[in-house]
């Protein structure tokens with residue numbers, strides 16, 4: 001069993017428990033549920049923003065504890081001030097030490113799109129994402145059937161959410177091109193063995209239709225890489241560990257952005 005299988009199995013148990021605690025109808029009554037979402041496309045393409053989707057990530061299966069000290073609001077406010085186009089917050093507890101509370105705390109200080117970084121296996125989690133303040137959901141092709149990707153994306157659009165599809169290879173990409181998707185991310189990390197290679201991005205970029213925002217995800221640690229990825233056609237860059245592994249992620253992103261120009 002791969003770590004991804006374990007995460008998905010655990011996620012299904014968590015979703016059943018969450019449904020027993022709070023119904024979908026109750027989620028729909030929560031104050032943030034009715035808010036209007038920021039557009040991922042507009043923010044990524046905004047000339048005064050960097051295209052960076054900066055992630056708040058305390059821990060991960062591949063690295064263990066990354067940073068247990070820094071506070072979510074301080075970090076994400078720093079990301080926004082440095083010119084991030086969007087912020088990603090992990091909400092998985094067991095493998096990443098995140099929570100839905102982190103997501104709603106982040107929402108309070110952000111005026112840019114907010115991604116609920118989660119392993120979505122059930123429509124309920126999409127309702128939950130909206131209720132806790134997300135603008136974007138992630139659909140990971142490796143965890144879902146193409147039918148689920150299409151159904152979940154269509155449901156997310158009814159809530160006004162942006163949809164980021166994550167793929168790792170050409171098969172996943174070809175099987176999951178749907179009009180309800182806004183952005184396609186190529187994960188440079190193989191979620192089965194954790195090996196990271198930017199070659200996945202370079203190989204797939206021209207296969208992604210230009211109607212989608214193109215995002216390169218994981219393993220980015222050098223401003224020069226952003227220039228190379230941009231030259232190849234990427235507009236978005238998901239970066240977590242490179243900022244979070246420092247004592248001051250807000251300073252780390254500022255320094256990184258300074259080196260982009």
Ligand SMILES: O=C(O)c1ccccc1NCC(=O)[C@H](O)[C@H](O)COP(=O)(O)O
Pocket residue numbers: 003055057060061062063187189191194217218219220238239240241242
């Ligand atoms: O990061 C992991 O170890 C991981 C393991 C299993 C499933 C997902 C995982 N990460 C999620 C991500 O996609 C990354 O947090 C994100 O792309 C940022 O990556 P990085 O800049 O390398 O922290």
